[in-house]
Amino acid sequence: MSDFQHPAILETKLALGETTLLADPSQIVDLCRHLKENEKFLRLTSITAVDWHPAEPRFEVVYHLHSIEPIRRVRVKCRVSGANPEIDSIYSVWRSADWYEREVFDLFGIGFRNHPNLVRILMPLDWEGHPLRKDYPVHGYKYGYAKE
Amino acid sequence: MKQSFEDHVATIAATQETPAGPAAPRRMTLNMGPQHPSTHGVLRIVIELEGETIKKAEPDIGFLHTGIEKQCEAINWAQVVTLTDRVDYLSNLANNLVYALTVEKLLQLEIPPKAQWLRVMLVELDRLNSHLVWLGTHALDIGAMSMFFYCFREREDVLRLKEMFSGQRMMTSYIRPGGVALEPPRGWEKAMGKFIRQFPSKVDEYENLLDSNPIWKIRTQGVGFISIEDMLDLGVTGPMLRAAGIPLDVRKTEPYSSYEKFDFQVATRTENDVYARYRVRMEEMRQSARIIVQAMEGMPEGRFQADAPHVVLPDREKMKTQMEALIYHFKIVTEGFRVPAGEAYQAVESPRGEIAYYIVSDGTAKPYRVHMRTPSFANLMALPALLEGTLIADSIASLGSMDFVLGDTDR
Numbered sequence: 001m002s003d004f005q006h007p008a009i010l011e012t013k014l015a016l017g018e019t020t021l022l023a024d025p026s027q028i029v030d031l032c033r034h035l036k037e038n039e040k041f042l043r044l045t046s047i048t049a050v051d052w053h054p055a056e057p058r059f060e061v062v063y064h065l066h067s068i069e070p071i072r073r074v075r076v077k078c079r080v081s082g083a084n085p086e087i088d089s090i091y092s093v094w095r096s097a098d099w100y101e102r103e104v105f106d107l108f109g110i111g112f113r114n115h116p117n118l119v120r121i122l123m124p125l126d127w128e129g130h131p132l133r134k135d136y137p138v139h140g141y142k143y144g145y146a147k148e
Numbered sequence: 149m150k151q152s153f154e155d156h157v158a159t160i161a162a163t164q165e166t167p168a169g170p171a172a173p174r175r176m177t178l179n180m181g182p183q184h185p186s187t188h189g190v191l192r193i194v195i196e197l198e199g200e201t202i203k204k205a206e207p208d209i210g211f212l213h214t215g216i217e218k219q220c221e222a223i224n225w226a227q228v229v230t231l232t233d234r235v236d237y238l239s240n241l242a243n244n245l246v247y248a249l250t251v252e253k254l255l256q257l258e259i260p261p262k263a264q265w266l267r268v269m270l271v272e273l274d275r276l277n278s279h280l281v282w283l284g285t286h287a288l289d290i291g292a293m294s295m296f297f298y299c300f301r302e303r304e305d306v307l308r309l310k311e312m313f314s315g316q317r318m319m320t321s322y323i324r325p326g327g328v329a330l331e332p333p334r335g336w337e338k339a340m341g342k343f344i345r346q347f348p349s350k351v352d353e354y355e356n357l358l359d360s361n362p363i364w365k366i367r368t369q370g371v372g373f374i375s376i377e378d379m380l381d382l383g384v385t386g387p388m389l390r391a392a393g394i395p396l397d398v399r400k401t402e403p404y405s406s407y408e409k410f411d412f413q414v415a416t417r418t419e420n421d422v423y424a425r426y427r428v429r430m431e432e433m434r435q436s437a438r439i440i441v442q443a444m445e446g447m448p449e450g451r452f453q454a455d456a457p458h459v460v461l462p463d464r465e466k467m468k469t470q471m472e473a474l475i476y477h478f479k480i481v482t483e484g485f486r487v488p489a490g491e492a493y494q495a496v497e498s499p500r501g502e503i504a505y506y507i508v509s510d511g512t513a514k515p516y517r518v519h520m521r522t523p524s525f526a527n528l529m530a531l532p533a534l535l536e537g538t539l540i541a542d543s544i545a546s547l548g549s550m551d552f553v554l555g556d557t558d559r
Contacts, residue, residue, distance in 0.1 A: 016253055016492055042380050045495075046521035050508055062506065064493060064521070068380075068394075071401045075493060096383035099529050107217075122210040122558060131218055138222045 004074070006034050018075060025061070025078040025087050032063070032076070032093045041065040041074065044090070047100035049108045053134040058082025059110055063090075080110060089115035107132035175203065178540075182211050188285060189554025193531070197540060205535040205543075207528055212558040220518040224484030225251060225325065228515060233319040235520060236556035238281055241267075241274040242498035244323035247518075249404055250494040250505045251325040254487050257456055261448040263327035264406040269340075269443035270313065270322060271405075272436040276347070277306045278499035278551075279429050279436075283354060286426070286548035290367050295357060302350055305343050312339060326460040327453030340444055347437050351430055358426075368423040371538070372546035376420070378533045383526035386501025387432065388550060390416045391424035398497040410439050422549040429551075432499075459485045484513035500524055500551055520559055524552035 004012065004019075008027035013020040023031050035041045043066040050060045057079040065074050080087055089112035091097045101112040102121040109130035112118055120127060129136055181192040190211035196204040216235060220228045232243040245267055252259060284299030307317040312333050314320035322329050358364045374384075376392050389396050397414040399407045415431030417424035453460045461480055462473035479485075489511035495504035501523030508517040527550050534546050 015490060016256075018491075018493060020491075043383060045383065045502065045504060045526075046506070046519065048506060048517075048519040048521075050517045062519075064504070064506065068396060068401075073493070073495075075491075094383075095381045096526060096529060099525065120210075122213040124210075131215060136218075138218060 004035070004039065006031050018073070020075045020077060022077050022079075025080055028076075028078055029088050029090055029093065032090045035065060035074070035076075036093055039067065040069065041067045043068065044094035044096050044100075045073075047090075047097060047104055049104045049110055049132075051108060051132065051134045053082070056082060059085050059108060061087055061104065061110060085109060086111040086113060088113050089118075091115055106130070109133065174198070180543075182208075188548075188552070189557075191528075191552075191554055191557075193535075195535070195540070195543070200539050200541065202535050202538055202540055202543060205532045207531045209525075209528065209554070209557050212554045214555075214559065216559045217518055217520060220515050222514070224513045225487055225515060226480070226484055228518065229321050229324050230319070233321055234555065235522065235559055236498065236500070236503070236524070236553050237318065238278040238553055239274045239499045240318060240320055241271050241323055242496055242503060244321060245271055245405065246494055246496040246498075246503050246505050247507075248323050248325045249496065250492050250507045251487060252454075253492040253494055254490055254507065254509055255325070255456070255459060257326060257454050257459065259327060259405075259454050260451045261406065262450045263452050263454070265443050265447050266328050266332060266452060267323055267405050268407065268410065269440050269447075270310070270328075272439045272443070273306055273309060275436045275499045276433055277303055277310075279433050280306070282429065282499075282548075282551045283426075286551070287358065287364070289544050289548045290364065292358065292361065292364060295354065298350075298354060298357070302347065309336075309340060309343060312336060326456055327451070331452055337444060340440070344437055344440050344444070348434055351433050351437075355430055365423065367542075367545055368421065368426060368549075369419075370421055370423075371542045372422040372425075372534060372549050373420055374530060374534045379530060382530040382533065384501070384530045385526065386497075386499070386523055386551075387415075387425050387428045388501070388527060388530075390414065391428045392420040393418040398495050398502055402495065404494070404496060410442050412436075412439050422545045425549040425551075486511065486513050487515075495521075498523055500553065500556065501527060522556045522559065524554070524556035525559075528552055528557055 004021060008024045008031040009021050010024055011022040045064045045066045048062050050062060052058055059080040059082065061078045061080055063076040078087060087110065089097065089101055099121060101115055102118060104110050105112060105118055106120040106123050107130055176197045178195040178197055180195055182190040192208040194206045194208060195202055216231050219231060229244060229247060232247045233240040235243050280299040280303040284296040287295035310320055311317045314322040314329060379389055379392060393416055395414045395416050400414055412435045415428045415435060417427050457476045462477050466473040467477045487509040489509055491508045493504060493506045495502050503523055504521040506519040507515055510516040535543055
C-alpha cells in the first residue's frame with residue numbers, strides 16, 4: 001500500500017495505519033500530478049498547515065488525498081521555512097485547492113505561488129497578522145487582552 | 149457647502165450610466181446577503197446577471213469565523229469537545245464523534261461495544277435532526293410553507309430525545325474521548341422506540357405532501373445540475389455526490405465505530421438535480437431509522453466508557469471511596485489527560501458529507517493543532533459551478549439543495 005515511487009518523496013512513514021509522505025516542496029506540483037494521474041488520488045480532501053515555531057523549518061504544509069477506487073488515503077507533508085514561507089500552488093492539479101490555499105495563506109501567512117486569487121478568505125481583508133501562527137496570542141491584539 | 153442647482157444636475161448626470169445600444173450586453177451586479185433569509189446563515193454571494201441568467205457567482209464567506217481551531221490550542225483535550233459541538237450546529241454529535249475517534253486513535257483506546265452502539269444510534273438520530281431542518285427550510289424557500297411545521301414537529305421529538313440522553317437539546321457534548329458522557333437514562337428504550345417506530349410513516353407523509361405537488365416538482369426537477377468531474381475536482385461530498393450516482397459514504401467505505409455490523413444501504417440517485425438530492429436525503433432518513441432500530445435491538449451489555457482511568461473520569465462512587473480513583477479524578481480535572489505525540493486523521497460521514505479532523509499532538513495536555521475539514525466549506529466551493537449559467541429564480545433552490553451550515557464553513 002505504501003510503496004509510492006517519485007523523486008520528490010524524501011521519506012515514507014506509516015503510523016497509526018496512516019501513510020505520510022514527506023516531500024520536497026519545490027517538486028510538490030509534480031508529485032501531486034503523479035499521485036492524481038498514476039495513483040488515482042482523484043480527491044484532495046484538505047490542505048492545512050502546522051506551525052512548529054520557533055523550530056526551523058517552521059511550517060509544515062499538509063495535504064490529505066483520497067482515492068475512491070481503491071479506497072485509500074495518503075498524507076503529503078512539505079516543510080517550509082519561516083523566513084520566507086512560500087510554496088507552489090497545486091490549483092492546477094485539483095481545483096479544490098483554491099479555498100484551502102487561501103485559508104492557509106489567511107491563517108498562517110504561507111504564500112502560494114501561481115494561485116489565481118490569493119486573498120484572505122476567513123478573516124477581514126484588512127486584518128493584520130495570521131491568527132493560527134503560534135506567536136499570535138489567542139485573544140488577538142485588538143483590545144489589549146494580549147498585554148498581561 | 150451648499151450646492152447650486154446646476155452643480156446638482158451636473159453631479160447627477162455624471163453618475164448616470166450612458167445608455168447602451170439595444171444590442172450591447174448589460175450586466176447587473178447583485179449582492180445577495182450576508183443577511184439573507186434563504187442563505188441559512190451569513191453567506192454573501194455577489195452575482196453578476198445578464199438578464200435573468202447568472203453569469204458569475206462569487207461566494208464570500210468568513211462572517212461567522214470564530215477562530216475555533218485557534219481556541220482548541222488553548223484548552224485541554226476534554227474541553228475541546230464543547231467547541232466541536234459549535235462547529236456544525238445542526239449535527240453536533242457527528243462533530244463530537246469525529247473528534248473523539250481521532251483522539252482515541254492517538255491514544256490507541258479500545259471502545260466498548262455498548263459505547264459504540266450508543267454512538268451510532270445517536271449520530272443517526274442527529275442525521276434525522278439535520279435532514280429534518282434541511283427539508284423544512286428548503287421547502288420553505290421554494291414556497292411550501294407547511295412542510296416547515298411538519299418537519300419541526302418531528303425535530304422537536306428528536307431534540308427531546310437528545311435532551312433525555314445528555315441534558316441538552318442541541319449542544320450535547322455527549323460523545324467524548326473514551327466513550328459517551330453518561331449512562332443512557334432510565335426508560336430510553338421506550339421513548340426511542342415510540343419515536344422511531346412511527347418515524348418512517350412520517351417520511352412517507354412528507355413525500356406525499358411534496359411529490360403530489362406539481363409546483364415542487366417543477367421547481368426542483370432538472371434544476372441545479374453540476375457535472376461529476378466538477379464535483380470530484382472541487383471536493384464535494386455527501387448527498388450531493390450521491391445524487392449524481394457515486395455511492396461514496398464513509399460509513400460503508402471506511403467503517404468506523406462498528407458501522408460494518410449494521411445493515412443499511414447507501415442511497416443514490418442518478419438525476420443529479422435538486423430533486424434527486426431531496427430523494428437521497430429522504431432515503432437516508434429511512435436508512436437512519438433502520439440503523440437506529442438495529443442499534444436499539446442489538447444494544448450490547450457492558451460499560452459505556454473505556455477502561456482507561458487516565459482518560460475517563462472515574463465513577464462518583466469510586467472517587468469517594470478509592471484513593472486511586474480520587475488521584476486520577478484530580479489529575480484529569482486540574483491538568484487534563486495527556487495524549488502521546490503524533491498525528492491522526494479521521495473521516496466520518498456527517499449529514500452534509502465527509503467531515504474529517506486532523507489532530508497533531510505534542511504529548512501535552514492540550515492539542516497542538518486541530519484542523520477541521522468540514523463538508524460545508526468544500527461543498528460551497530462548488531457554488532459558482534452550480535449557479536453559473538442558470539436562472540436567478542433557480543438559485544435559491546440550488547443553494548438550498550447543497551445544505552450547508554455557515555458555522556461549519558467558517559469555523
